[in-house]
Amino acid sequence: MTAIPARQPPTARGVLLVHSSPRALSPHVEWAVGRALGEAVNFDWSDQPVLTGSQRAEYYWEGDPGTGARLASALLGWEHLRFEVTEDAGFGVDGGRWLHTPELGIFFAQTDTVGNIVIPEDRIRYAMEAAGANALELHRELRLALGQAWDDELEPFRHASDFNSVVWLHKVG
Numbered sequence: 001m002t003a004i005p006a007r008q009p010p011t012a013r014g015v016l017l018v019h020s021s022p023r024a025l026s027p028h029v030e031w032a033v034g035r036a037l038g039e040a041v042n043f044d045w046s047d048q049p050v051l052t053g054s055q056r057a058e059y060y061w062e063g064d065p066g067t068g069a070r071l072a073s074a075l076l077g078w079e080h081l082r083f084e085v086t087e088d089a090g091f092g093v094d095g096g097r098w099l100h101t102p103e104l105g106i107f108f109a110q111t112d113t114v115g116n117i118v119i120p121e122d123r124i125r126y127a128m129e130a131a132g133a134n135a136l137e138l139h140r141e142l143r144l145a146l147g148q149a150w151d152d153e154l155e156p157f158r159h160a161s162d163f164n165s166v167v168w169l170h171k172v173g
Helices: 023-037 065-077 121-131 135-146 148-159
Strands: 011-023 053-062 084-089 095-101 105-111
Touching: 011 023, 011 065, 011 148, 023 053, 023 065, 053 065, 065 084, 065 095, 084 148, 095 148, 121 135, 135 148
Parallel strands: none
Antiparallel strands: 011 053, 011 084, 084 095, 095 105
16 A cells, blocks of 8 residues: 655745844844744845945745744844735635834734735724724724835835935925
């Protein structure tokens, strides 16, 4: 009788975007990520022009489902770190997106197979109940559920690179 090979667990994959890390912290970030992944990692760091003295890196990872949460948890302790972790949805497994900024802390949202944030029904019902008939309050609640404040804060860091210059508008109008 032939033995049936053990079924391998589904593989998850995603991206870790370190939007800004102080130079002195960068080796510790690599160590923490490597520990979460169970293997040594080396990032290709580049200067982050939005924040002098900081660096940025992108790392594509593969692991078991739930690895995105382990990565976000491993990086959560450093207050000067801005990062984003994505875990793609797979067969029978929801995706996820974790955003962290020093000012706002951590945000998590479930994602669908194309990376859209999925707001659970109960969260939408809460937003409607909290807002009542106030459309502006409903708008505020839905922006909170979508993590808009985190996206707004990280956006300049996402687009800054050696090839893109950031233009800061200090006074408009």
